[in-house]
Amino acid sequence: xxxxxxxxxxxxxxxxxxxxxxxxxxxxxxxxxxxxxxxxxxxxxxxxxxxxxxxxxxxxxxxxxxxxxxxxxxxxxxxxxxxxxxxxxxxxxxxxxxxxxxxxxxxxxxxxxxxxxxxxxxxxxxxxxxxxxxxxxxxxxxxxxxxxxxxxxxxxxxxxxxxxxxxxxxxxxxxxxxxxxxxxxxxxxxxxxxxxxxxxxxxxxxxxxxxxxxxxxxxxxxxxxxxxxxxxxxxxxxxxxxxxxxxxxxxxxxxxxxxxxxxxxxxxxxxxxxxxxxxxxxxxxxxxxxxxxxxxxxxxxxxxxx
Amino acid sequence: xxxxxxxxxxxxxxxxxxxxxxxxxxxxxxxxxxxxxxxxxxxxxxxxxxxxxxxxxxxxxxxxxxxxxxxxxxxxxxxxxxxxxxxxxxxxxxxxxxxxxxxxxxxxxxxxxxxxxxxxxxxxxxxxxxxxxxxxxxxxxxxxxxxxxxxxxxxxxxxxxxxxxxxxxxxxxxxxxxxxxxxxxxxxxxxxxxxxxxxxxxxxxxxxxxxxxxxxxxxxxxxxxxxxxxxxxxxxxxxxxxxxxxxxxxxxxxxxxxxxxxxxxxxxxxxxxx
Numbered sequence: 280x281x282x283x284x285x286x287x288x289x290x291x292x293x294x295x296x297x298x299x300x301x302x303x304x305x306x307x308x309x310x311x312x313x314x315x316x317x318x319x320x321x322x323x324x325x326x327x328x329x330x331x332x333x334x335x336x337x338x339x340x341x342x343x344x345x346x347x348x349x350x351x352x353x354x355x356x357x358x359x360x361x362x363x364x365x366x367x368x369x370x371x372x373x374x375x376x377x378x379x380x381x382x383x384x385x386x387x388x389x390x391x392x393x394x395x396x397x398x399x400x401x402x403x404x405x406x407x408x409x410x411x412x413x414x415x416x417x418x419x420x421x422x423x424x425x426x427x428x429x430x431x432x433x434x435x436x437x438x439x440x441x442x443x444x445x446x447x448x449x450x451x452x453x454x455x456x457x458x459x460x461x462x463x464x465x466x467x468x469x470x471x472x473x474x475x476x477x478x479x480x481x482x483x484x485x486x487x488x489x490x491x492x493x494x495x496x497x498x499x500x501x502x503x504x505x506x507x508x509x510x511x512x513x514x515x516x517x518x519x520x521x522x523x524x525x526x527x528x529x530x531x532x533x534x535x536x537x538x539x540x541x542x543x544x545x546x547x548x549x550x551x552x553x554x555x556x557x558x559x560x561x562x563x564x565x566x567x568x569x570x571x572x573x574x575x576x577x578x579x580x581x582x583x584x585x
Numbered sequence: 586x587x588x589x590x591x592x593x594x595x596x597x598x599x600x601x602x603x604x605x606x607x608x609x610x611x612x613x614x615x616x617x618x619x620x621x622x623x624x625x626x627x628x629x630x631x632x633x634x635x636x637x638x639x640x641x642x643x644x645x646x647x648x649x650x651x652x653x654x655x656x657x658x659x660x661x662x663x664x665x666x667x668x669x670x671x672x673x674x675x676x677x678x679x680x681x682x683x684x685x686x687x688x689x690x691x692x693x694x695x696x697x698x699x700x701x702x703x704x705x706x707x708x709x710x711x712x713x714x715x716x717x718x719x720x721x722x723x724x725x726x727x728x729x730x731x732x733x734x735x736x737x738x739x740x741x742x743x744x745x746x747x748x749x750x751x752x753x754x755x756x757x758x759x760x761x762x763x764x765x766x767x768x769x770x771x772x773x774x775x776x777x778x779x780x781x782x783x784x785x786x787x788x789x790x791x792x793x794x795x796x797x798x799x800x801x802x803x804x805x806x807x808x809x810x811x812x813x814x815x816x817x818x819x820x821x822x823x824x825x826x827x828x829x830x831x832x833x834x835x836x837x838x839x840x841x842x843x844x845x846x847x848x849x850x851x852x853x854x855x856x857x858x859x
Contacts, residue, residue: 305682305685306685308675308676308679309675309676309679309685309686309690311676312675312734312738313690315727316694318731319727319728320697320706320731323709323712326708326711327708327711390597391595392598393598394601395601398601399611400842401605401608402608403841403848404608404609404838405612406614407837408792408834408846409792409794409837411792411809411813412809412812412830414828415815415816415826416830419826420611425626425627425629425631425823426631427614427630427631427633430630430631436768461608464608469849470794470849473849473853480631498779502798508853510855511853511854511856511857515853521701524703524794525794525809528794529812529813543703543795546703546707547798551799560707563703563707566701566704567700567704574699
């Protein structure tokens with residue numbers, strides 16, 4: 280089969296001939312990867328679809344079909360919609376903060392600066408460490424008695440503080456937000472810095488000659504030039520935020536009570552702590568549908584922006 | 586645009602040091618805590634610099650056998666990276682050079698990447714229960730391979746498309762087969778892309794928590810799952826949390842350090858060349 284690809288033909292003829300010759304080889308190369316993805320991705324997904332119409336749980340191995348019972352239950356599950364709303368809220372709050380902070384940092388490091396490469400290398404650290412380690416680290420920092428955050432807050436307000444960061448309902452959201460923003464602002468920073476470095480120097484020069492100030496240059500030249508990168512960075516981070524699990528789990532395990540459950544944590548609790556197999560399958564499908572809609576909306580936005 | 590010297594530069598330098606300091610402080614705290622004695626960990630007010638850099642917290646991890654989880658992570662992340670790179674690069678070459686599957690195949694592949702882990706792991710758990718693969722090394726390896734494949738194919742397709750076709754055509758004219766061309770011409774030219782992609786694949790599997798949490802019990806505990814075990818209802822094993830976190834982050838820092846130039850391209854799914 281492979282030998283059939285060779286011939287006496289000139290390179291140009293080969294170029295034309297490539298896609299039509301040796302039909303088998305291209306598919307043979309793709310097949311193993313696609314098979315593994317289908318085995319682990321598609322087959323179990325179809326199985327889940329079936330399960331979501333049954334009523335299987337730890338105590339009930341009932342494989343008879345229950346129609347839309349699990350989906351009807353979704354509608355009445357206040358805890359689910361709270362988790363979903365909370366997840367969307369976290370995304371809506373964290374994403375703009377990360378974007379603006381990341382952009383500010385990128386502008387700070389854009390021009391020549393002594394030790395610039397060292398700074399950038401160090402700022403990569405939060406992005407590459409495990410989110411579980413990030414969550415655990417912030418739990419050490421936020422400890423009400425032995426952590427340095429309360430100590431520093433104490434210095435600022437001038438008296439001892441003992442804020443219960445990951446327990447007190449008033450502080451647990453800020454605590455999660457701080458950990459999240461800490462880990463992923465450098466992601467925005469790195470992407471935006473790379474994009475800004477590519478902005479056409481002659482355009483910047485032209486803006487300078489026209490007497491444009493820093494703000495005008497930023498809004499009229501730089502931001503339009505890096506808009507596609509901003510869109511992609513927001514898409515990647517938005518999807519990541521929507522599925523947030525690790526950091527929150529390491530910080531609060533969804534507590535106090537169910538106060539910080541994200542949609543991923545709630546699905547985990549239903550499937551693997553309450554063992555509501557069929558119901559968790561229905562939640563999984565709800566998430567897939569919602570995410571597909573969100574991604575399609577986001578992609579349309581990205582296209583319009585271009 | 587901005588003045589490059591004098592006061593402006595000094596102010597920017599101060600801002601740069603401050604920002605970097607703020608972002609590094611948590612890492613510093615974790616690192617220092619891993620060397621503290623119990624008295625220093627539970628000191629009030631907190632100790633910012635320990636008396637001595639003693640290694641007892643690390644020694645305990647070895648004595649109690651907790652480091653086995655690092656070994657599990659190495660095995661699982663390493664094996665799945667090799668498998669995903671092998672299968673993924675083959676597929677990527679086919680898609681890049683023969684447009685196999687048209688536009689649909691690459692798009693379908695990347696859309697796989699967008700599903701939340703919890704949605705993927707739930708059906709896989711049911712499958713693995715049926716197969717008896719829960720809490721096995723090969724179970725995790727197969728899952729990580731499958732999950733990483735779309736990423737590897739997507740990234741390697743980009744790297745291979747950048748290689749001039751003329752290089753391959755010259756070899757084909759000389760009588761080499763397509764597979765020989767792939768192994769002897771394409772892979773050597775794309776080696777930095779291969780390395781960078783492999784590093785990100787490894788880092789993903791290494792850092793993963795949710796798959797390992799669901800699909801392992803006690804035999805194949807990976808390092809992130811082990812870290813969460815140290816959090817108790819009443820008390821936390823602070824020393825172990827810190828030492829284990831540092832130990833588990835070292836391999837990541839080493840491999841990422843090696844491909845820093847490709848970092849931006851790797852984390853932006855190839856959208857930003859960096």
